[in-house]
Amino acid sequence: MRLRGGTLLRNAAIAAVLVVLLAVGLFELDSLNAFVVYQLSSVTYVAIAAAGLTLLTGLNGQLSLGHGALMGIGAYCTAVLLRSYTDLNPAAVMAAAVLTTAAVSVVVGLGAARLRGPYLAGATLGLAVGLPGVAVRFSGFFGGDQGLNVPALSAPDSLSQVPQEVWLAWVGLVPAAITFVLLANLVSTRYGRDFKAIREDEIASALHGIRVARTQVLAFVLSGACAGLAGSLMAYTSNLAAPGSFPLTLSLELLAAIVIGGLGTLPGAVWGALVIVFAPDWIGSLNDALHLPGPVRAELPLALFGAVFVVAMLAFPEGVQGGLVRLWRWRVGRRQAAAARA
Amino acid sequence: MNYFVVLTLTGLAAGMVYSALALALVLIWRATRIVNFAQGAMAMSTTYIALAVIQATGNYWIGFVAALVAGLAMGALAERFIVRWVETGPPLNAVILTLGLFLVLEAVVPMIWGAQIRSFPAPFSIAATQVGNTYIALSPFSIFTIAVVLAVMGAMLALFRLTGIGLRMRAAAFAPDMARLLGVRVGRLLTFGWALASMAGALAGMLVAPTLLLYPSNMDAILVYGFTAAVLGGLDSPVGALVGGVGIGLALSYIGGYVGGDLEAIGALVILIAILMLRPQGLFVHAAERRA
16 A cells, blocks of 8 residues: 555656656747647647557557547537537546546447457447547537537636747646556556456456456546547647547557557657657658658658558567567677676 | 338448458458458458559459459468468457558558549449339349359358368368368468458459449448448358348448438447447357357
């Protein structure tokens, strides 16, 4: 008990220091490059969603192809709430988005997560493909193809010298820090161990008294709640909730983020989110250098993410993080062998 | 009532396409315990190849054969050079790998042919058939769809049940180690199985393109419907894929007709969750203990 409280406090303290450092850093960076700060504000919500997916895929071994769609639910919840109650506190709006998305996740997870195999991936794929149609069908309520506008989040008057994009990034840092602290804490509790045990061996976990089905659904719901929070933040950042913002490729980009970052580590989710947000720019400058034709330009990021999936699974079956660990062990092993010979 | 008949007939024809894609998923699942999420994207790519061939030669049937051959080749290459290396690893890795193929194909195809929506020729009219003064909702192309899917299903069933290679394929899928000990070239048969599956997917892509039009993500929803059909059929049984596909085709046609066309995909999800809750083993499962 004392240990667990200690972990929580330590993580919270590290997060608080990081948030303050990042907040100051963002403010300073803004005078140099405002667009990068805007992109960093979108890193916050991509990282939240990727962290949720890390919990599900990396720790629990289940796959979701619908986290982009779950982000859409969070975004629409935000837009619908703010349409009726313009002055609602962002924290309350985000909490409502989290609860709504968690409720949808319960329905999908109950059907699919308690079965082994590809069922959750297939069902969440259905969610990703089918959800935009709901927004179009009930266009009176959800605004159809154009979507719904979300009012811009402006800094209070006392902080009026803070530029808009810095304020957005600051607002994104807080839920991101809370999410990461809570998830890091969860990983070190009994639930985190249960998640990992089920990933390794379901039958052995059941024999040890873990309720496999219930734990799998719990992992999916928590993971979905993260996606809902991310979606709400995304709606605030882009001022829009529209069906086109949540295509299947968004879900796959989130998956790319955790594959790149190394399946199963929370810091990996942040690295992955950074790559996902900034890669299109890097690839854009590569395009400028190589003078590639237009269609190639537009599709190159997705093609590269797909190639990363293939290469990562072939070359690093245990994920990038696992591959690095293996590389490290190999080097250490060689050094020890050399020492033994000497 | 008349509207109901129209929906039933169009649902039947659409269901045959879902059956073909479900068959592709089932064949690969049986052999390697992998759901090939790239199946839709592979079918989309072969349909683009078919369109290029049709435009070059001016003959639909040459394009049709080209799509099927391209499907065979793509499935064989994917298994032999990519999927082979993850077949024995954790299932999660294999699924992520197929998603990588999905992304690469859906990005490379618009690089070559552009992302715009294209119309696709049909060998027969896709308008309703006129008999005397009454119109029958089943178009000549729908009749062709039903006939060709039934023919391919029949040919594949005959291959599995009646031929030596079919027996070896079933053995390799059911007990790979035992089959290998008895001299079956399991690896080669897996490649062949992927090729056959991918050909069934290519067929679905050809049959869906005239009505759905052709664009890089046009098979995404069809993949969901095919997966739902395969799960309804038990994910393990080719006959189940056929029955599941028709069932899903009818159900989605009614949803599209009475509730709204935009809700078909989410309707498929509702059906999928209902199946998983009520009868997770599906309708046609041969041996319950083999359920993954």
